[in-house]
Amino acid sequence: MRPVRALVLILLSPLLVALGVLYVPVLLVGMVIYMRRLGATRGQASGTAYEPLQMRLVYHLLGNRPDPVAFELTPHLPATDWGFLPVLISPFVWSIKLLGFIPKAFRYPPSNPTTFSGMMGARCKLIDDALEEHAAHGDQVVLLGAGWDVRGYRRPADQSVPWFEVDTPGTQAIKLTAVEAAYLDASAVTYVTCDFTEQTWLDALDGHGFDRSRRTYVIWEGVSMYLNDEVIAATLRAVTTLPAGSRIAFDLFTRQWLETKLGLAARRTVKRTYDEPWTWGLELDGPLAPSVEAYLGAHGLNVDRCWQLGFESEGVPAVGAVVLAAVPER
Ligand SMILES: C[S@@+](CC[C@H](N)C(=O)[O-])C[C@H]1O[C@@H](n2cnc3c(N)ncnc32)[C@H](O)[C@@H]1O
Known part of the structure; x- marks a missing residue:
């Protein structure tokens, strides 16, 4: 911390402590409202989708990854339409700015490799970077x-x-309502509904203007952990039917990490909070990188980039990975 900032903080500390104390009840009430609003759409729409949204809001407010549209959408979603931004997100970011210290989980982009707490930042960064390349190629x-x-x-x-x-x-119906209420320009977006456990995404897209003969960039962010072996395999197989150079970016946990103490605790928390259990993790066969390559290779894809999550050593499995995989030339 710079000496001037430290001095200002010391001088202002009685005021800051008083503000902090006054804020605690506001924070608690805000948390209760948020949890109740989440509960109201439980089983009907995704609750876990709010987590990456919150991260993107924080990155935006910290000035590390602009996402003004997320800001426009947030006040129109069912769990966050009551003053969520000014009550919970903004004060959190102000306090980070004031202290001049960003906790690891909120740094963007995180280090590579990163820990479990940097997972959302890592996948966001890898996906954004690949998007730039693919958008440029049309x-x-x-x-x-x-x-x-x-x-x-x-x-x-x-x-x-x-x-x-x-x-x-x-989930999509709720998003459409929010997008409309926020007056977002959705003219470039085609919405398609699909439950991956019932239908492959490629079949769902048929008849909606999707061109199977055109190179495609598939973003599958924060989803694999809610599925199972068969659905994962079907999703990847569908990608391999697309033209060479098509890519899929996605994140995954390892099955071994999901069974560690931390993994089990995280699973319990997610299940209790959202009732959307983490059910899938990649079976490691040795170190992470070759396991990811072997798994995707067996499904017809080449690994292009692999951002490791967690540090692995003898008997300690990696948490997971963020992967960009490509359809090879035939
Ligand atoms: C953690 S959220 C991630 C949302 C978004 N990709 C992001 O990163 O902001 C998981 C998303 O996967 C969707 N999802 C989970 N299981 C699904 C399934 N079986 N079929 C279709 N979508 C599913 C949820 O509805 C939710 O939108």
């Missing part, structure tokens, strides 16, 4: 399990590409 973009992601809205005209958002009917 590829189609498909978001599988789009949630409250707003990457497809108000893209610069010169980067406009066919854009598809796929999600369950319940």
Whole structure:
């Protein structure tokens, strides 16, 4: 911390402590309202989709990853339409700015490799970077399990590409209502509903303007952990039917990490909070990178980038990975 900032903080400390004490009841009431609002759409729409949204809001307010559209959408979503931004998100970011210290979980981009807490930042960064490349090539973009992601809205005209958002009917209906209420320009986005456990995403896209002969960038962010072996394999197989150079970016946990103490605790928390259990993790066969390569290779894809999550050593499994995989030339 710089000496001047430290001095100002010391001088202001009685005022800051008083503000902090006054804020505690506001924070508690805010948390209760948020949890109750989340509970109201439980089983109908995704609750976990709020987590990456919150991270993107924090990155935006810290000035590390602009996402003004996320800001416009947030006050129109069911769990966050009551003053969530000014009551919970903004004070948190102000305090970070005031202290001049960003906790590891909120740093963007995080270090590579990163820990579990940097997972959302890592996947966001890898996906954004690959998107730049694919948009420049004019590829189609498909978001599988789009949630409250707003990457497809108000893209610069010169980067406009066919854009598809796929999600369950319940989650997508809520997003559409929010997008309309926020007056977002969704003219470039095609919405398609699909439950991946019932239908492959590729079949769902048929008849919606998706071109199977065009190179495609598939974003599958924060979804694999809610699925199972068969659905994961079907999703990847569908990607391999697309033209060479098509890519899928996604994040995964390892099955071994999900069974560690921390993994089990995280699973319990997610299940209790959202009732959307983490059910899938990649079976490691040795170290992470070769396991990811072997798994994707067996499904017909080449690993292009692999960002490791967690540090592995003898008997300590990596947490997971964020992966960019490509359809090879045939
Ligand atoms: C953690 S959220 C991630 C949302 C978004 N990708 C992001 O990063 O902001 C998980 C998303 O996957 C979707 N999802 C989970 N299981 C699904 C399934 N079986 N079929 C379709 N979508 C699913 C949820 O509806 C939710 O939008």
